[in-house]
Amino acid sequence: MSDDEPDLELLALLRQHLQGKLNLNEEPETGVLEGAEYVYDNSIDVALDMRSCKNAAAAIYAQMQQKQFSSASWSSHELHPDRFDMGDEGTVAFIFTMDLLNFSFWSEKSEAERFAVEYRGKRWTGYWSLVAGLQRALEEGIPITDSHFWQNEEECTLDVLKKVFRSCTDEEMPLLAERLACLREAGQVLYEKYKCDPINLLDAADGSAAGLVNLLARDFKCFRDEHTFEGRRKPIRFLKRAQILVADLWACFEGEDYGEFRDIDKITMFADYRVPQILYNMGCIYYSPPLDQAIRSKKDIPQGGSWEMQLRACSIWCVELLRREILKQNPKSQINAILLDFFLYDTIKEMEEAGKEITPHHQTRSIWY
Numbered sequence: 001m002s003d004d005e006p007d008l009e010l011l012a013l014l015r016q017h018l019q020g021k022l023n024l025n026e027e028p029e030t031g032v033l034e035g036a037e038y039v040y041d042n043s044i045d046v047a048l049d050m051r052s053c054k055n056a057a058a059a060i061y062a063q064m065q066q067k068q069f070s071s072a073s074w075s076s077h078e079l080h081p082d083r084f085d086m087g088d089e090g091t092v093a094f095i096f097t098m099d100l101l102n103f104s105f106w107s108e109k110s111e112a113e114r115f116a117v118e119y120r121g122k123r124w125t126g127y128w129s130l131v132a133g134l135q136r137a138l139e140e141g142i143p144i145t146d147s148h149f150w151q152n153e154e155e156c157t158l159d160v161l162k163k164v165f166r167s168c169t170d171e172e173m174p175l176l177a178e179r180l181a182c183l184r185e186a187g188q189v190l191y192e193k194y195k196c197d198p199i200n201l202l203d204a205a206d207g208s209a210a211g212l213v214n215l216l217a218r219d220f221k222c223f224r225d226e227h228t229f230e231g232r233r234k235p236i237r238f239l240k241r242a243q244i245l246v247a248d249l250w251a252c253f254e255g256e257d258y259g260e261f262r263d264i265d266k267i268t269m270f271a272d273y274r275v276p277q278i279l280y281n282m283g284c285i286y287y288s289p290p291l292d293q294a295i296r297s298k299k300d301i302p303q304g305g306s307w308e309m310q311l312r313a314c315s316i317w318c319v320e321l322l323r324r325e326i327l328k329q330n331p332k333s334q335i336n337a338i339l340l341d342f343f344l345y346d347t348i349k350e351m352e353e354a355g356k357e358i359t360p361h362h363q364t365r366s367i368w369y
Ligand SMILES: Nc1nc2c(c(CN[C@H]3C=C[C@H](O)[C@@H]3O)cn2[C@@H]2O[C@H](COP(=O)(O)O)[C@@H](O)[C@H]2O)c(=O)[nH]1
Pocket: 073, 074, 077, 102, 103, 104, 105, 106, 125, 126, 127, 128, 269, 270, 271, 272, 273, 274, 275, 341, 342, 343, 345, 346, 369
């Protein structure tokens, strides 16, 4: 659109504002917490144990203090991009690509046989296989974080994506075709609306975390993680990858530059398959017998079904209650849902690494988490 052409979308927004239908000065909301509480209030298969939540809040706070857990912990992971090495634009492109593809790494195979990426002399599984694959691809000269590449159907093929995430076992990364579709769609949307660069998306969000989450959900189908719950007219919004994208930017840039968001505390826990697992193992949430049995016997839990919706929403609500309890016990606490979530994810991974006896996470194969 040339400069002298009127921006019809902006004119429509201004007209609504002048008619009092829309307050442009109003800070945006994502609606995630409201939806989570609604599902929690209407859940029969997932419940919260308040006594355990109180105890867990105290234990978590003590451990976070002891570890001096902060947004700086993000960059301490050896595979996460170092923004000083990669440059600001390269880092934003990396994180955008990473959170476009940040879903569904779980495997039914053994540790030795499950999908794994070999990089820097180590075998990386789960989320870290994604990060390792991206880092390795860049080192091999594959422009995997460039949206022009994603749109090039001759160059960015399924075979190239298989190479990017090639496994050192016989198992391939799950949902590779779906991951390619996410890259294609994102490339197309960035071309149409954001001059091919996710930096322009950040500029459009104008420093609002909720605003950026809403832009991602509005413009990218592959970020629009919202689903109906038992006939409720308004969909329940989880927006997990849109939210973790904002959180990863905030943590990587330590709240400055491309990580500066005035309303970062509006971001909720990210409804994945790991945090519900640790909340269950801490006794904070518990399940109806049929759901408990299904998870323990590693049955597939259908995406979008009532059980899965309750699992995701009640976990968001549980982390919100933990955050409030921590604040009540420690009025000076600066812990937001992001740091709590990151800590819980890292903790369950450490427990698994240490061979601790933990019950399985729920198994839903989906592009949403
Ligand atoms: N709620 C939540 N979900 C998270 C993460 C992360 C990694 N975040 C890093 C950044 C800062 C933190 O300190 C972490 O080091 C991945 N996931 C999700 O888990 C699943 C992968 O599990 P597994 O297959 O076992 O690796 C998959 O759905 C993935 O999207 C998190 O932090 N919170």
